[in-house]
Amino acid sequence: MSGWVTACRLEDIEQEGVLRFDHGSRTFAVYRGPDDSVWCTDVLCTHEAVHLADGLVMDFEIECPKHAGAFDYRTGEAVRLPPCVNLRTCPAEVVDGEVRIAIG
Template sequence: MADWIEVCEFDDIDEEDVVRFDAGDRTFAVYRDTDGGVWATDGLCTHEMVHLADGLVMDDTIECPKHNGRFNYQTGEALRAPVCVNLKTYPARIRDGIVEIEI
């Protein structure tokens, strides 16, 4: 059975932006694209464990704020060195104006 967790209101995330969400001892990054879609990944860069919510979102890419490594936040794919390990992604949805992720 799916374990969907409420993150925030959809309007709390600007277009082409990311927010940090902590659940227990885990941290996630939740993104909003320009088409109104929401996406979720692990919240820490796979290179040096820096919070991605402090990074820059460009189109479907998140850039880590420490060493400028990039990931596709929709697929988790590592796109630019120094990152070489993909991010884990999680299903995300909007229900009644609330962003939820499945973990």
């Protein structure tokens, strides 16, 4: 399981929004930035394994719905406690209106 896969259409994600994407045995969070850029991270918060796809996206941050910790989804960096471990990220792109992520 490697290479680029289509996760959704760009229009499926609101600006400053997040969408859960399942592929094989992995689950991802796919984000649309305020500038229509797209990004992808693992979906589980590194603090208590809560689904970030249920979190609040503001600017380029995702806030965990359980303890309000936050990550910069462009880099995966934990930017507000309680998480102190960064998220894994995957490259993402838009091709002909489709959001694709590189997994592997």
